[in-house]
Amino acid sequence: MTETDVPTRAGFAAIIGAPNAGKSTLVNRLTGSKVSIVTQKVQTTRFPVRGIALAGQAQIVLVDTPGIFKPRRRLDRAMVASAWGGAGEADAVVHLVDAQAELAAEDRAGSAADRRSAEDTATIIETLKANGARVILALNKIDGLRRDTLLGLSQRLYDSGVYDEVFMISAANGDGVEDLRARLAGLMPEGPWLYPEDQSADVPMRVLAAEITREKLYLRVHEELPYAAAVETTAFDEKPDGSARIEQTIYVERDSQRPIILGKGGQTLKWIGQKSREDLNEILGRPVHLFLTVKVDPRWQESRALYAQFGLEYDV
Template sequence: MSQKIFRSGFVSIVGRPNVGKSTLLNRILGEKLMITSDKPQTTRNQIKGIHNVPDGQIVFLDTPGIHRAKTRLNKFMVEEALSSVQGVDLILFLVDGAFDPEKEAGMIKEVLSGVEAPVILVLNKIDLIPKGDLLGRMAAYGENYPFKEIIPVSAASGDGVEQLVQLVHGLLPEGPCYFPDDILTDVPERFIVAEIIREKIFRLTRDEVPYSTAVVVDSFKERETGVVAIQATINVERDSQKGIIIGRKGEMLKKIGSQARQEIERLLDTKVFLELFVRVSGEWSDNSRMLKEFGYDS
């Protein structure tokens, strides 16, 4: 009996902000590893998600949304996304199914200019598209770029996702198992904890506040009782933002901490003692030294 080929490789997920890249990867992994919110530009770093299938391993790269960058932080985010299309085995270009294909054509060609890897266009949020429009939209995208395949999915419901994974696996080259088969990512727990806290800020605050926050885990210690004690600092750019994060009588900070702690406990499978502090770090999003300190450095 012939042995099946073990296929493996790196697959970059790219697209505009808020098209569902992190939601798709969470759905594929079967775990909520990437933070999500209904606000654009939630993802800031390039993060690996490791998915094992029979006779294969797919290493997905979740990336920030591609947008017009102004601050140093935003430029870092776009660089993280654009750099991910080089040196990978396959690219998933994610678009919101409700977007106009003609208006997306220029951005797609610009991002994929010079790319050698095959590209699958993933048409997400198909549950929001009238059924009669789906084939026409797929055809319109196909006229603008020679995609390997165009696959409609709903990352939120899971519709079409398993078929997408099977297609990806079949297009990967023969290769080794790059990571142990019992891990979902190569980023440390401290990073994920900071991201969880930042997600709660995105979900609970409005306007410019979530975009002006950076979370740093200062201390991460397991006590003899098994409780993990975590201290983290939420950095903001102005005193007014600090006031909003803390809230009246500290209520907002308690809410952020409570929701984050519950999710961190599920992640670590143990009790967690979480202390949050808020610090004003003026204009950090445009300060190269602070960006490096906060983990936003190419």
């Protein structure tokens, strides 16, 4: 049988997990392009990003969901609802677990972040049990861990009864990712592809542009600024010379946060704009003129417009 005789497949695969489990890194690895932003901070992804991966005759539409955690604010509730919604509509679900954090929490030698990650993983498992779901377990960040230690962790999690199979991967360097890709391809239903072959994401460009800038923001000020900022693309205009003019507003909650983003003489904001523009130039394949404004709005998390930009439900 030749490749042309093999039926095409297409479907959705949701990647769920605790914040900072490596979901965005895995989606970027599977698609081979920058679809989801990756920073040092947890809870980076705020909306499901549909990255598109190919494996032979199969097209896998990857839903990179927000991290699942215990929600406290309206934005938290919207993100968690979005994550479970993405999983519920998928043809396959991968539960990505940070193996290093899980083992550190078990040994009681881990940080508070490791313990929170393990608690979130336990919450996800209990929810999957309650829903009668069967998913794929992917143990991530296996770099440098002993095989017998990994096998023990794998068995303990598998014994929860919610997993059909287990993969051990490193999303950062690609170890084991091709095996996972092949398995997901086999789980996709037969049917025509949902997107053109050369398309790597199904994300509105205004949204992706805002997320690119937010990534640079947290890369630069991740020590000084808590998760109290948002980026909105307020204008996206095509110019006659083929370039794009993009205007964005960075919202912070307090007056004291504005100078952190501006930096001395505006140098921090200039760096954020330059790095974001470089990525956007590459993604769009044409020159981008980017203009950033920083505004203080204590109630930006109550803005219906921002929720709508990211496809999140406001009333949850």
